[in-house]
Amino acid sequence: MSTLSGAFLPTLVRREHASLAATLLAPPIALAAATVVNLGLYVLMGRDPVAVVYAMLLEPFLSWASFSEVLLKTGPLLLIAQGLAIGFRAKVFNIGAEGQFILGAIFASAIPVWFPQATGQWIWPAMLLLGTLGGALWASLTAFWRVRLNANEILVSLMLSLVAAQFLNYLLLGPWKDPDGFNFPQSVMFQYDAMVPILISGTRVNVSLLLTIALSIAAWIFMQRSFIGYKLQVGGLAPRAASYAGFNEGWAIWLSLLIGGCAAGLAGAAEVAGPLGQLQRSISTGYGYAAIIVAYLGGLHPIGIVVSALCMAVLYIGGDNAMVSASLPIAAVRVFQGSLLLAYLVAVAFVRYRLEWRRAACRSQP
């Protein structure tokens, strides 16, 4: 007598080796899956899926004007994500890039706000530097409490982002409000020399994109070749091995957070000194949070991040298009971003694990 009782239950079993092909395929598959799911949602909402696909995924490439906007959005996402990815590989989870981005924008704005009459080619580079410093300072608060008191950096950096947003509100409603601005919460318009020079005439793409690409290459060298980058990765993968080899953990936390803060601060500075031209509330549009998705979608690898930043920027611009032409709700882009991250996490889980169907109960003796 042989009986088979119980159902087959799925179990996740760790793979001995994660294949390279699967690792590379995971992000595109996640992107495709998220696209299908979201299109399904749009159909359920009664929208025309063809129009949405056209507006979201094709239109951004169809004219130079809209593609240049994609490049403009890519800049900050790419920059922040490169900085964050370095920290993430060291398992230092800086979730507060949004706050560091805001502080970068505020620091950079200090020059044109306080010296609106100043002229000279030194102004915009000085603003970018100051913005970098602002982001780093904001991140150093998190680093200090993490190293000194072992306060969780995820919570501290996330909550400091809310503080940064309120600080921005205070400045724009108080001391930095444009006296001639009809009481709108925004600063004065910046003078010409406070603007990063335009790279491609007729578009809003500016020199900071070159800077971002250069820094991406630097990030690649840093993580793949440098000994400091290696130490950070050891700390992330095996903290006890790092301590065995004598790599200082506190130093790694400081460095990770400062790199992330610098990158986010620089991005914030480039945003006010670039497309915005003044300090306003709308600088905080969630780049700092979207960059977390970008970093993970890019597999925390400097080259992968370039691709994923471009995809995310297309999604932003395409989502705006679709809002107008296919009357998608404003939340649609956020839902897409969220489902993309979810799909990616599921895909990565399957790269590392495989599903096995096991008998829940066992066969009894025949």
Next chain:
Amino acid sequence: MTAPLLSLRGISKSYGQITANQDVDLDVAPQSIHAILGENGAGKSTLMKLVYGVEQPDGGSVVWDGQPLSLASPAEARRQGIGMVFQHFSLFETLTVVENIQLVVPGRKADLTQRIRTLGRDFGLEVDPLAHVHALSVGERQRVEIIRCLMTNPKLLILDEPTSVLPPQSVDKLFDTLRRLRDGGVSILFISHKLEEIRSICDRATILRGGRVTGHVDPREHDAHDLARMMIGRDMPEPMPALPQSSGEKRLEIIGLDYRSDDPFAMPLSDISLTVRAGEILGIAGISGNGQSELAALISGETILPRALRDRIFMMGQDAGTLDAAARRQLGFAFVPEDRLGRGVVPEMSLVLNSLLTAHSLKLLSHGLIDKAKATAFTNACIGQYDVRTPGPDAVAGSLSGGNLQKFIIGREIMLSPKLLFVAQPTWGVDVGAASAIRRRLITLRNEGMAILVISEELEELFELCDFIQVLHHGRLSLPLVTRHTRPEEIGRYMIGAHTPSQTADQKALA
């Protein structure tokens, strides 16, 4: 011969391309103590997992008590009357003995307490059912594990290297228990690679090599040398003689160190003193959990002493206790930790990148960037000289077997040509052949003037290697004993705390 209790025919099991067991036949007679003998990696553990239902064989048949058997889980194995005690205990430290047992055995607490006492009396497994597990010694914990198995009235009990965690005195007691169990009708499968033990207790032995059975013998009829030859397939190399050395300069000195860490589960160390000189090997004996890992971290620099405790640890004559691990390495210190994966190496990284972990000081960097060519050359040299079996320097460390990883780490640390080498558990999980190569290597280095500190649980190993032995028990270190003038039983008494430090003459001074 009576019908066997358990009979395996043609059992095979492979993981990917690795064949762990091939065509294994095994018969376990009722009321017998049956040894499974083999080197690490010979397939002993896999075979036991198949018998206990943790894994399922790819081929072959199992007959249990005259009936064909196919097990899907350990729970089913237990229902059939097969119990197993693993090498690493699975007890909750914050619960009492009876509470731990209640988790797997149904019944009222009072009844269970009574049954634990009865079993303890019948089989020499005395343990207080109401004691908390964290307060028990390793030997007592093992007894709890055995009692937990016996509660389900097994006909077969599998013990995976049960003596590796015990001091010599407790081993005798365990053997007494096993004999009583056998006489009470339980068959025992006894996994080990310690030949003398098997000769003293087992009725039958099955020897495995490379996943295949290489012999079924009566171990009492063969000497240890024969068994070793069947196990490793060739003759054992002779131990390396240690040349007498005139004592060199002090390379490591610890003076009256007291240390209590913030971790409430860590063993506090008190009044630790030791000296390691150039050209000598000092061994620290003792059962794990008596402060070994705490002491190792203090010496390696993974735990840094506060300023208030300066002038306690000296390396190459400098106060090193307040230096971090990297600074101590710069003084000429190298260290092989007891845990390999995640401490000695980063499992996800290639061997080349793992060489850099400590060997970066050998000019494997240029301008802060990793010099891949030099790092690969270093790694290849290490793989070649230390017989690391791996597809190549780009294999990830996690894919190597424990023994090969240990050879890699020891090789990497020796290639740093340190003045002071500290090796914790040099041959844990390393097969007999490689272990003897490692010991010979350590003795050669000692003869060349290196100062070496070894922590080991294996007394035989310490006796083969060391000039002096100190015993760590309950956070206290005995005075040094000259190995040539000491018998293992003396060390054993220190290991279980039967000696108080005041009874000890300073034998090192007499030597």
